[in-house]
Every structure is written in C-alpha cells, then in structure tokens.
Amino acid sequence: MNTYTGSVLEKLKKHYYWEKEFLQAAEEVFESLDAVIEKEPKYQKYNILERISEPERVIMFRVPWVDDSGKIRVNNAYRVEFNSAIGPYKGGIRFHPAVTLGTMKFLGFEQTFKNSLTTLPMGGGKGGSDFDPTGKSEGEIMRFCQNFMSELFRHIGPDTDVPAGDIGVGAREIGFMFGMYKKLRNEFTGVFTGKGLNWGGSLIRPEATGFGAVYFLQEMLGAKNEILDGRTVAISGFGNVAWGAAMKATEMGAKVVTISGPDGYVYDKDGISTEEKFDFMLAMRASGRNMVKDYADKFGTEFHPSAKPWEVPVDIAMPCAIQNELNLDDAKKLTANGCRYIAEVSNMGCTADAVKYSVNTTTYAPGKAVNAGGVAVSGLEMSQNSMRLNWPEEAVDVKLKEIMKNIHYSCLHAAEKYGQKGNYVAGANIAGFKKVADAMIDQGVV
Numbered sequence: 001m002n003t004y005t006g007s008v009l010e011k012l013k014k015h016y017y018w019e020k021e022f023l024q025a026a027e028e029v030f031e032s033l034d035a036v037i038e039k040e041p042k043y044q045k046y047n048i049l050e051r052i053s054e055p056e057r058v059i060m061f062r063v064p065w066v067d068d069s070g071k072i073r074v075n076n077a078y079r080v081e082f083n084s085a086i087g088p089y090k091g092g093i094r095f096h097p098a099v100t101l102g103t104m105k106f107l108g109f110e111q112t113f114k115n116s117l118t119t120l121p122m123g124g125g126k127g128g129s130d131f132d133p134t135g136k137s138e139g140e141i142m143r144f145c146q147n148f149m150s151e152l153f154r155h156i157g158p159d160t161d162v163p164a165g166d167i168g169v170g171a172r173e174i175g176f177m178f179g180m181y182k183k184l185r186n187e188f189t190g191v192f193t194g195k196g197l198n199w200g201g202s203l204i205r206p207e208a209t210g211f212g213a214v215y216f217l218q219e220m221l222g223a224k225n226e227i228l229d230g231r232t233v234a235i236s237g238f239g240n241v242a243w244g245a246a247m248k249a250t251e252m253g254a255k256v257v258t259i260s261g262p263d264g265y266v267y268d269k270d271g272i273s274t275e276e277k278f279d280f281m282l283a284m285r286a287s288g289r290n291m292v293k294d295y296a297d298k299f300g301t302e303f304h305p306s307a308k309p310w311e312v313p314v315d316i317a318m319p320c321a322i323q324n325e326l327n328l329d330d331a332k333k334l335t336a337n338g339c340r341y342i343a344e345v346s347n348m349g350c351t352a353d354a355v356k357y358s359v360n361t362t363t364y365a366p367g368k369a370v371n372a373g374g375v376a377v378s379g380l381e382m383s384q385n386s387m388r389l390n391w392p393e394e395a396v397d398v399k400l401k402e403i404m405k406n407i408h409y410s411c412l413h414a415a416e417k418y419g420q421k422g423n424y425v426a427g428a429n430i431a432g433f434k435k436v437a438d439a440m441i442d443q444g445v446v
C-alpha cells in the first residue's frame, strides 16, 4: 500500500480498533485506491482519504418504548450522516440486534460510494437500532418506530437526509416512521423512500434491489458471452432483496434452489419459481418469525438446520442476507463445487479473505455495485416526489436497467484504466470514490 494510503489506514485502525466492520470496509476501499492516489496527487494534497473516511456527523440517541406487557424497554439508535458532497445524505435504516455504531459507519461509508456509482445526486448515510423485530407485535413495532422518529425527525428532511428501509425495516416500518415525521413537522414531503404506493412511493422500489442485482449479474455474464438462462443459483436470506432476486432470476430462465434464514437453509430442487412460493417469502417476512423452516414445511422441500446454502453445487451464488455471511471456507466450497460467479448482493456480504480468494477463482462483484439498484430507485422516487408525479412501472424498470448497465460499465472501465482489468472490486471503489472526492475538492475544506 502506498505511504499516504497506508498511514491514513493505520490511523483509522488505531483510533477505531473496535469497529471491525468499518475497518474491513475502509481497508478494502483503500487497497483499491492505491493506483489512483499515485496517479493523481491532488487526492493526497487535499487529504481526501482522511476526510472521506470520517463521517460528517453522527447522531446517537436512546429509544425508550413500552412493550405489550407494559415493561419499559430501551434501545440504542444511530444516524450516521457520512458524506454530502454529491447530494443529501441517503441510505436505509436497519433494525437488527447486531447493530452498533461500527456497523452503521461501515454501511454509511459503503453507501457513499454506492450512491455515487448510481450517477444520481445522493450523498451517503445510514441509520438504525439494535431493536430486534423478531416476534414483536405490530403495536410494539409501531411504538418503537414512533419513538425512534420522535428524535430522528429533527435531523432529517427531503433536502438534508432521506432515509429508507434496510434489514428489519420494510414498507410497514417506513409507514410508521413517516407518519410520525409528518405529524411532528406538519409537512408532507419526500423525506423517506420506500413509501407505500398510494402515498408517494415509487413502483418497482420493493423489487429494485433484487431486480437490479440480476440485471447486474446479466451484464457480468454477458461480458463473458454467457447467459443466465439454464443456470442454477444459490440465494441466501428470504427477505425483500432475496425475493426480488429470486423472481427476476427465475424470469430470466435461471433456477433458484436455496433461500436461508437464521435457522438454516432450504434446498428446493424444483426451484423457488412459482408465484405461490414468492408470495410465501413475503408472508414469512411479514410473520416476524424469522424462520425459513416454514417454507420447507409448506412445500415439502429439504431443510438444513444451522447450515449455509454455500455447500450446494450451483453455477452462481448471490448472498442476499447480511455482512460477512460468506467466509473463506464457504468460498472454497462454492468453487470446489463448480460455482463460477459470485454476485454479492448484501452489503459486504463476503469476508475480506473470501473476497480475495473469490476474485481469483470466480467472477466476483461487490455489493456496492450489485445492490445499488435499490438506492437508485430510491433516487428515482425522490425525483418523482419533487415533480409531484408518479412514473409507470415500465418507465422505472427501464431506468433501473440502464443504471445497472452503466454501473457495470463504470466498474470495468475504471478497473481497466487503473491497471486492474476485470476486477469489479477495484473498479467499483475507484469509480465511486472519484466522483465524491472531486466534488469535495470543488467545495473546499468544509
């Protein structure tokens, strides 16, 4: 690593040694940027690396709420406003027991580069709480969302910071949070994306992350003169992202054979391919049980408790669940069983050693490129809200396809330009970085 890049990374490691996920994300980006920093001294001159790796602002607050038995509970909550050089802070809200400030910082950092790749004017941010929605009643979820928003409302706004969903936060939670925001501000604005369709949401937004990922995958295959039709695909997770990816991959002629949850994975040899099966995925998410065994029970498929889908022989792997869900052992198993493509859909879904291994053994693309379709359609939702218009489904889908195609091109182009031909990790980091870094230089030391 070059001395400037190395010294900034060392400083981060010393300063934030307990924020393992944030450091993992920063190290991967910095490693990719070496060639750029060497070739273009302006980034060192303006000390961009030190500035870009520090959030502009972090908001931390407590969320007290009352459960159904009358007990008072307290959760931690965060909004990390990472970078606003190219637009208002933009990024989802995650409710998951593993959420820490370090998780939020890694996600906000990644979001900054991802949003830049979309070509839309969105900065990077992320928020969330260690609140666990598993097994909570609708009333508990609503009270939590309202109390969460009773603090966050003063920090966000349609031109300041625009949250959306993420793990544990879907249309229902966005509805509860938006409702509270509107009441406190007395304003109906496009402050959230992923809204309900009859109150400002965009068509295709629920499907966008999964659809976009498959559009990106098609481009990866296309670059090698291959097609998706006839391939087998292993997907992890069973939520909104896995649902969209499974539907689109099936539509393109692939056979999706797995989904997974915290309890294990389902192997469906006939393919997760019917309307009934897709709808059941939505019902599992809505049940709040967080168990995919329900799918196996319903459709009579194999269920492998406490195991991950990466042991199944497939052509393509699409991790769609959570960070670091695919490790080096999993990557080795996939390759040994003939897997040739890994399209990472979850944010930092693969561990650092799994990425290094897979870049050499498969065609691997990182989450910040593959999953950018979700936030891209969020950007389109913001445009529609500003214009007070709703675009038809077809129009949004065409734009999403175009954006994913462009992201794919930008990754390959940037990788080649900086001497790392075919490396999607380097390409995504370089292309995402340059736009933000150049905007920061233009805007002075602020």
Ligand code: GLU
Pocket (backbone or CB within 6 Å): 090, 091, 092, 093, 162, 163, 164, 165, 166, 167, 193, 347, 371, 372, 374, 375, 376, 378
């Ligand atoms: N949470 C999603 C992501 O990781 C979507 C963010 C958004 O739509 O703002 O990109």
